Amino acid sequence: MKRQIHAVLSVVVLSGLAASGAFAQGVEPETLSVMERIPEGPHVYVMDFGINGASPIYVLNGDDLSLLGSITTGTFATMKMSDDKSTLYSSSAYLRRYTYGEVEAVIHAWDPQTLSIKKEFTVTPKVAQALSQRGTLNASADGKYLLIQNATPATSITIADAVEGKDLAEIPTPGCWTAYPSVEGMSFTTLCGDGTVAKYTYDASGKAGQPAKSDKIFDADKDPLYGDAMRIDGKLVYVSYGGTLYVIDDSGEKPTLAKTVPFTEEGWAPGGYNLMAYNKPTNTLFILMHSEPFDGSHKAPAEEIWAIDMATDKVVGRSEAHHEASLTVSATDDPVVYAIDHMGGVHRYAVEKGDKVTLTQTASREGVTMFPTIVEADF
């Protein structure tokens, strides 16, 4: 069919071509092709959240933030870069009539260098149609399973086989939200509205028994925890609206509160969506902060990015931000921070290490997206 069409249209084209000898004099005929991959180097992936229709992921040069390509996912999407940076997972909804009709919830495994599909499969359409966040799509430590947040609005977690590309089972997690995989084994940890942290262990079929619940460790009324969490030194680190880190040891049977780290000062609080980023080589946690907090300001864009030394639990740097609401950091010895602002811009910060940690904006690009929600790097 395609061959036929080419033939038909060629007639139009060729009949207008001059004798081939003329080619030599002017512009040479060119060949149409597709770029095989984005150029080598550091890359940043910014999701443009689609409330209606597609959620594109824009792929940028990690140095100058120029556009290198894009990936298209469905509505209400989120994404997660695999630990080995070889796969960018996305989860999104496709509505048969775009704004109504049957819903397919689709998991994509993308090649982050060729921007092509490695795997695509559907899971239960119960998948939460929520703003992109780290806790709603995760991979197990060995990369074999995906943990996907559902909401109908009753909450549950889907366990999917990342290798085979199939939905395995649904684990009810009533009153809880997010799922972060344990450091080893087939378990995940979730945050519950009653102030506990629950650990679920699943088997190879994706099924789980009763969770192991922690004691009450936070107060969702007085100082709620964000769903965002970082895995630091084997522990899960959450942050509260008021500015306290909650360090959870979920390595044992039942999660426990290892410690709390109140790190802020009067008049400042964390703010944003995916508001923390942890760099392991420097053992530094970066967090978006705003001043004069009030009830409802917990998603406020950042005025400063604070750096916390996780060895000493001290704030070791406060740098000017540019109204970002989400960020990430590279895994390199010299950390590079990428942060996205509420108005569609992307910001790159170099990090000066030492007793005092300073972030300096080295590149920024405006208008990259309409509604950026989550950012990943591949280095």
Added chain:
Amino acid sequence: MKRQIHAVLSVVVLSGLAASGAFAQGVEPETLSVMERIPEGPHVYVMDFGINGASPIYVLNGDDLSLLGSITTGTFATMKMSDDKSTLYSSSAYLRRYTYGEVEAVIHAWDPQTLSIKKEFTVTPKVAQALSQRGTLNASADGKYLLIQNATPATSITIADAVEGKDLAEIPTPGCWTAYPSVEGMSFTTLCGDGTVAKYTYDASGKAGQPAKSDKIFDADKDPLYGDAMRIDGKLVYVSYGGTLYVIDDSGEKPTLAKTVPFTEEGWAPGGYNLMAYNKPTNTLFILMHSEPFDGSHKAPAEEIWAIDMATDKVVGRSEAHHEASLTVSATDDPVVYAIDHMGGVHRYAVEKGDKVTLTQTASREGVTMFPTIVEADF
């Protein structure tokens, strides 16, 4: 299921309610509802063409252009108001993965007052994924059949049963484009690249035999005709890039050229997409015009709207335009013209009748759409 969910969440809500006695003192509890229909009165329908994802239709108050509601169609959509104004038809494509995957071409019959679906059915996915235009979606004079343009890129017309809501048959129309229904009977007329006009007659099963082709009546190289056409006094009126009306009599077996009407003057030419509008009570044709035309300016936004008296074939008015590329006119004795500019704005013009026809902009609203392509009125 819904009932259950209501029950679950009601607990959250009701537990926080004060004693019912307190209601009397402050704001009374309210009830959630859905508006049954848009307010009575004249309405305008503006399509926001979706290259990716949905093509919304914004429904405006015909007097002040305020927004009254919307309709959502798929990608590459067009629309057509039925002659009796009781149904707004749309044709659009739904891609299973929004930007790739299986395509469904869907015909919707919308209630233009309740903005709800009266009928929805699929037709062959060959439907042309073209910019919204009058010639690619039409209804037969009796309203029983729909004529839908296909392109693969080979061209054909789908005949669909508008009453039963089903695809009947595909009629090959090689080298031709658009389909306008005949005034009576089961025929349509299409414009062909060889300079002819072809008339196809179909039966109740949607099948057609060989077309009746006119003599060569226009030159697609030297002065091509737009696909836009108006039904005026039983004839089909096309316009050329250079500014000549071609009046086609397609009432007989074979279409013939009744006359040509060169109406422009040096330095002026028609421009736009759906660039003509005809008001029957005043027998006036309105057309979008721009100055200093060149090869490629045939879609240029309008600097003026010209009025042509179809009784005398004379230009009887030239009025200032506002960069519009498409327009329509009411069917009322006092014509009201609605035109849409390339930047998303909508303009309303009152028409002063008489020997000299003058359009005066009485309302305009900016930023109604992203990419407006076609406009309809319901009066």
Added chain:
Amino acid sequence: MSRIIDSLLKRFDKAVEANVRSSARSYGRRSFLATTGTVLAGAAAGLPILPFDRRANAATGDEAADPCSYWRQCAIDGFVCEESGGSITQCPPGTSTSAVSWVGTCMNPDDNKNYLISYNDCCGKQAVFGATFCNNNKGERPGYRMGLYNDINWCMANTDKGYHCTVSIVMGQAE
């Protein structure tokens, strides 16, 4: 061209308006506006934080026209239905009301009482180009308190799940 800009400004500025107020205070109005544009003037000028009565501020022009500032919108996150063909309590024609909703507790400055507000999404059509998007978060919590969570599509339990706009219904006084 200004049309598209105005429309988008309107749509997105309101969304970040509540969020940027603290930034504005911190950096000073002038530098802030220099960074983010000029139309936030009214909102960023140090006027009271939500909730406050839209009517009481009628004299201030821009503020009065800002639907995000209306007291009952203290925990809204979405496009307002009154600019989408509906009203503050009515979904636009041809949509359906969300079967589930989230709840806010907002203070009415007229009587200094707290009211429970049900934020329902209207479902089955696309969001309206140019409608104001409000993003206020008083009392908002992550999904572990689902009934207070606003970063999720509340059309999720409907047959037609497309998100259109959000209405705000007074359910009664809070304790």
Added chain:
Amino acid sequence: MSRIIDSLLKRFDKAVEANVRSSARSYGRRSFLATTGTVLAGAAAGLPILPFDRRANAATGDEAADPCSYWRQCAIDGFVCEESGGSITQCPPGTSTSAVSWVGTCMNPDDNKNYLISYNDCCGKQAVFGATFCNNNKGERPGYRMGLYNDINWCMANTDKGYHCTVSIVMGQAE
């Protein structure tokens, strides 16, 4: 906020740029710009109509950066691939080239010769936010001359029909 505006201005101004030039001439630059915004200045300032050599106008700044003005774009209608991750002859990674295309005949000001240009769409992904949309129409015809028609999705014959961006390939000299 200026970020979104700039981006959208960029995206849509280029699309109407060719179209509005004649308007600009007619109404005068000042009043025209007052109506439609300020960023069209370079394009609307009475510079030559397409095609003209982008390189030859390098000194004029804005004009030089306008991909729609490049001579081979005389009949393009779409987002340019060189701002979508590709180049003027290469589709971005992960897309597919359209199996069919439309053709323009554009004059190269370097040698004053006419060339046949194949405009192919790249398919299977969404259009890029902020990419420039060009809408030039030299020699364009309605669908009855399908190979010259540009108001249609040329991904129509591909397996994956989503429209992403457009490349412009020199096929050879025209007679």
